[in-house]
Amino acid sequence: MSTNYEDRDFGFEREYERAGGPMGRGGRRMQRRKSCRFCIDKVDLIDFKDVKLLQSYIPERGKILPRRISGACATHQRMLAEAIKRARNIAFLPYAAD
Amino acid sequence: MAEKRIYEVVFIIDPGADDEEVMKLSEAVQKIVTSQSGAITKTELMGKRQLAYEINHKREGIYVLLEIEGSGAEIAELERRMRVNDRILRYITVRVDEDRRRADKLKERRARKAAKRATAPKQRESAPPGGAEEEDYAA
Numbered sequence: 455m456s457t458n459y460e461d462r463d464f465g466f467e468r469e470y471e472r473a474g475g476p477m478g479r480g481g482r483r484m485q486r487r488k489s490c491r492f493c494i495d496k497v498d499l500i501d502f503k504d505v506k507l508l509q510s511y512i513p514e515r516g517k518i519l520p521r522r523i524s525g526a527c528a529t530h531q532r533m534l535a536e537a538i539k540r541a542r543n544i545a546f547l548p549y550a551a552d
Numbered sequence: 553m554a555e556k557r558i559y560e561v562v563f564i565i566d567p568g569a570d571d572e573e574v575m576k577l578s579e580a581v582q583k584i585v586t587s588q589s590g591a592i593t594k595t596e597l598m599g600k601r602q603l604a605y606e607i608n609h610k611r612e613g614i615y616v617l618l619e620i621e622g623s624g625a626e627i628a629e630l631e632r633r634m635r636v637n638d639r640i641l642r643y644i645t646v647r648v649d650e651d652r653r654r655a656d657k658l659k660e661r662r663a664r665k666a667a668k669r670a671t672a673p674k675q676r677e678s679a680p681p682g683g684a685e686e687e688d689y690a691a
Contacts, residue, residue: 496662498655502646503562503617544562544644545603545613 502540590622
């Protein structure tokens with residue numbers, strides 16, 4: 455199973471720098487600098503019961519999406535990780551999938 | 553203890569339990585909390601849900617969410633009781649008052665900043681727009 459996060463499209467953090475297509479010159483995707491979703495939405499608290507939100511931050515393997523992919527700022531990534539761990543404890547989310 | 557603490561407690565009841573048993577359990581919880589001079593401010597029956605992984609060979613469970621206000625003594629007692637009750641598959645207690653206070657503070661600071669920006673817009677005209685959002689969480 456692939457754990458290459460860079461190639462997966464999570465639908466929210468990816469914006470291309472040019473209209474010329476997804477690939478940059480070196481074959482690697484060009485990406486605009488991501489900005490923190492939670493900062494933009496002005497989220498102060500991430501609830502561990504908000505399963506829908508948390509689910510978009512765990513790829514199919516069940517791991518926590520790293521910051522370099524999720525684009526979250528340090529503060530929000532910390533909140534997110536904490537919430538995901540709590541949610542795992544009460545079986546809202548899996549510890550490991552498959 | 554002088555200050556009030558607010559906790560969120562979520563626990564999972566065995567899926568085999570019927571409505572009556574669920575009622576009885578939540579009543580028992582209520583009694584424990586009030587006997588330790590705590591107060592239940594919210595009860596929410598989240599109903600039967602699929603578990604993300606098996607607990608005691610069960611794939612689903614009945615979720616109950618409580619919000620409890622008190623000193624912390626009632627939480628200790630409640631957790632002790634839940635641990636020995638084999639109809640309760642799992643529980644989690646989270647203290648929320650501190651996080652909520654923090655969230656309120658951030659919100660207030662944002663409101664203050666917005667107000668300041670509104671009253672003194674002239675100097676900032678040369679600055680590129682949209683640069684202020686990142687500052688909110690920087691400090």
